[in-house]
Amino acid sequence: MxxxxxxxxxxxxxxxxxxxxxxxxxxxxxxxxxxxxxxxxxxxxxxxxxxxxxxxxxxxxxxxxxxxxxxxxxxxxxxxxxxxxGRTPARQAAIGIGETMLDGLTLHPKLREAALTAIDAWSRNRTWATLGIDDAASMRTAIVLAQAIVDGSHRGLDYRTFSRRTVANSKALEKLEAAVLRLITGVVDVPPSSGARAAFAALGLERFGPPLLLSGAFLLDRQPVPPSLPYLGIPPTAMMRIGFDKPPAYALTIENFASFNRHVLEADPERVGLTLFVGGYPSLATQRALAELGSILPESVPFFHWSDIDPDGTWIFRTIERALGRPLHPHLMSRELAEKFGEVSAGISKLRRSETSLSLISDLVNYFIEPGSKVMEQEQIDPKIPGWPITD
Missing domain, CATH: 1.10.10 (Arc Repressor Mutant, subunit A)
Structure with a gap:
């Protein structure tokens, strides 16, 4: 027009x-x-x-x-x-404002590189993460917050406490979370397509995380959990209070709440295994709880994870795998299921082959790199107890 x-x-x-x-x-x-x-x-x-x-x-x-x-x-x-x-060219103005914006800041090289992409966008009279050249002061605040997250200063804090301690403005992160998330994406491993809140929670920026739901024949403070309870919710920090009279047949983490309930009620009503709902992207507290569980259960207990068959699911798998520090097997997650029940993906995987070459999810990661790969939600599959050895 x-x-x-x-x-x-x-x-x-x-x-x-x-x-x-x-x-x-x-x-x-x-x-x-x-x-x-x-x-x-x-x-x-x-x-x-x-x-x-x-x-x-x-x-x-x-x-x-x-x-x-x-x-x-x-x-x-x-x-x-x-x-x-009497107008200053945008490129000239952006370079001058960018130099002032970054002055005195000690930044991770990749974080500085991300900040320079904002300056480049401004030089072309465009915005970056909704911030324009007139928002350079806000961008500097976002950069300071991002560097603090890269440094690990955010762990165990809520949004406002972290913001107040870092930039003396308790609401700064709430206003700038999109820019901060974009800044750190190239520096730390963040969920590929989550909202900022879920991503920051996965990195540990939360003070009061969601409960960890467990189902199975386990002990709480050395007392058996009544079998009439389909599952029990505990704070992730209370995992050391969990024990076992005998090891479960398997341990299974599940991303989706509906699939967790169906597995507990339909696939394993006898509670032969230990089933955990990790609440989508597992928070840092949940990751630490899984690490604790991995140290409690003997090596003879196989660990499985069940997620959506998509790049996000592989990211969740890898996060849990790293937290456990022991082999993790995909459950009802395969390229064969994707090809049979899935739809062509509109996105791309952010995991690379080199990052997963030693992981049991590597075949699925490699599949998502291929053109025409398909994705599917885990609710499309009926639950079943994981096989051992692994079976399709």
Missing amino acids: ARKFDTAGGLLHDLLDRFEGGTVRPIGYPDHDAFASVTASDAFVRSIAEAERTGGVERVYGKGRRHVELKHVRLADAALLYRHL
């Missing part, structure tokens, strides 16, 4: 805006129907003519009966138009 203007300044600045955005010779149109009077129209034409005399723009008139009517204005020389308008 043609850009129309009833002020010369608006048209001329728009030409430079689009030039900074990558259009080589942008065009702007006068909005003849919007002029308040003939006087306003004449003033518009005079202003454009002055810009043309400096060499910054070129006027193009109509043909035939409209030969005296200004048709459109084309950018001729950006440097001359900048000078005529």
Whole structure:
């Protein structure tokens, strides 16, 4: 759609805006129907003519009966138009503001690189994570928060306490969480497509995490949990209070709450295994609880994980695998199931082959790198007790 203007300044600045955005010779149109009077129209034409005399723009008139009517204005020389308008080029302004924004900050190299991408976006008159060049002060705050997360200063804190301690503004992270998440993505391992809250919780930025749900024949404070309870919720920090009269046949972590309930009630009503609901992206407290569980149970107890068959599911799998520090087997997670029941994925996996070459989820990760790979939600599959040895 043609850009129309009833002020010369608006048209001329728009030409430079689009030039900074990558259009080589942008065009702007006068909005003849919007002029308040003939006087306003004449003033518009005079202003454009002055810009043309400096060499910054070129006027193009109509043909035939409209030969005296200004048709459109084309950018001729950006440097001359900048000078005529007294405007600083976006690239020059962005570099100057960017230097001030980063002054005095000691940053992780990849975090600095991410910050430079924001400056580059500003140099093209674009925003970065909704922040524009006028938001440089907020961007500096986001960078400071991001570096604090990279340093691990966030662990065990809630949003507001972390923000207050880091930048003396308790609401800063709430306002800048999208920018902070984008900044740290290239530095630390974050969930590939989660919201900021879930991602930060997985990194440990939460003070009061969700309970960890367990189902099975286990002890709490050396007392048997009544078999009439399908599951029990405990704070993740209380995992050391869990014990066993005899090891479970298996340990299974599940991402989805509906699938957890179905497994507990339908697949394993006798509680022969230990089943845990990890609440989607496992929080850092949950990860530590799983590490504790991995040290409690003997090596003879196999560990399994059941997630959606998608890149997020593989990320959750890898997170739990790293937390356990022992082999973890995918349960009802395979390329064969994806091909049979799934739909073509619109996204891409953020895990690379080199990161999972020694993991039992590597085949699925490699599958998601392939074009035409499919994804599916775990609710599409009926629950069943994991086989040992592993069976399809």
